[in-house]
Amino acid sequence: MSQEERDAMQAEVLGERRHLVSLAFRMLGTVAEAEDAVQETYIRWYRLSPHERDAIEVPRAWLTRVASRVCLNVLDSARRRRERYVGPWLPEPVPAYAFPATSSTAEDPLERVTLDESISMALLVVLEAMTPAERVSFVLHDVFAMPFDEIAGIVGRTPAACRQLATSARRRVQQSRTHRVSRAEHDEVVGAFATAARTGDLAGLVAVLDPDVVLRSDGGGIVTAARKPVLGADRVARFLLGALQKNPTAAVLDQETPDGLGFALWDEGRIIGVVTLEVAAGLVTDVRLMMNPDKLTLWN
Template identity: 50%
Template sequence: MDITGGDEDLAGRPEDEPLMSERRNLANLAYRLLGSLTEAEDAVQEAYARWFAQAVERRAAVSNPPAWLTTVVSRICMDQLRSARMRRERYVGEWIPEPLPARAEWSALSHGSTATDPADHITLDESVEMAFLVVLDSMTPAERVAFMLHDVFRMPFNEVAGIVGRTPGACRELASSGRRRVAAARTRGARAQRRSAVVGEFRRAWQAMDVDALVRLLDPSVVAVADGGGRATASPTPVRGHLRVAEFLVRLAELAGRLDLLERTVNGQPGLVAMHGSQVLTVYAFDIEESHIRRIWAMRNPDKLRPWSRWGERPPRA
């Protein structure tokens, strides 16, 4: 069922407007659970389709429609997460969550376009940082859903239990386990201004192919991970250590030739976007502790760069 238009568009009725306004909250939940903007939008769309597929009488009997939608989206995401584990076994190379752009930075959106992109619904905060999403991805589906619903979206455990299919006590343990994973991975993150400065220094050192300058900016145990998904050239395994990563980056620069390397916000944090003309080739996210880069995530899979490609159709501001 199409809930976005048509003669029989039930979502277009005035009484449905408050329910449709929940789309932003649902998209925020689904993206954090799935790490994929595309799959999050599909999950939200499916939840609304199930809602409007019900008879009017059944919908009227639901005392809290937003809570109903939240439950359905969460269960859809749990099913997706379970099937994702099998899909990952067939995935080519490393898997990284889908990077999220910041709409305001792209000049293509200031040329009279009023179209709404799914990324517009996602709030940029600590829980969408790439480092946070990578930790979430290490959790079991039940652990991830319980932790997100309770610790991030502040849902009581008795309600979480109904979604996860466990007792409230079991959900409390799941959320606690997820909390420990996040705490173990959390670093003494640099302040926003310092993060931006480090990314800027990194960009200049990389463009200058200055191995020594890159080494100084990288943590000795830095790890660089690339996701090509079999659709773009990428290192099949992580590159580790500041000297190896620095030398690897310089080789990449030598092979790539002239590219525009732009400082842009990636998942709410300073990042880089590599472009050839108007084509977005790679999006880079970083985990920065104090003044050193601990993790580099390079997204090259074009399937995961669709929001960036749409927004890069016209040359972005330098």
């Protein structure tokens, strides 16, 4: 391979960084872990000899395989690390434009998640409950349209086994979406939620919350947040109104998220929190409050 060809390959390799971070984020759930995985992928690339790199016909495919294996290893140890996490661990909320998917244009609506949903908190929470092999198989196939014979070499299973893993993962995703409402209904309910919260209307806020609503607040031990999930409409409503009263200088502004309408908490020109909500049957069923500054990097 000539030096000119090597220079072109080098530019191609560096140009794949956004694709790799996009892939790793969906597998790992935080930007920091995704960036670490991509950094490790590039380290492995540069450890190759010039002869080994010359033998790689499609650098993107090689990088994707290696990044996926790195993520698989990270997922194997993630549960143990998250058991030591201070308070509830939540995936990182990201702006809707942050990580566009790069799957093929041949979308099968019965098998593939919508592209904006693939970075939603709702889906990331479901992915967290999967086994590492399920999650990697699902992301590679349903979001990035990788064939099962290629996935098999990454997860160390047969193509048939990978198909089963992706099917099991897809079933979990579909079950989580069974009672989900349209984006228009979601935003209408969240709008009523916002009105009640901003006016301090306890009864109005309770009325828009599901009786079994759950609020999870992730401060990562860095900032103040509820150490345990808050359960029930009355408790969640009182927690939210109390939090607003304790932070009178913070502004709660509407914010579009991959989950639909949510909120950004602003203080002194910076976003200090992001709130995403799930809605079913006209009521808010889940409130996720991200306060950990390490998981708000893309918002500021």
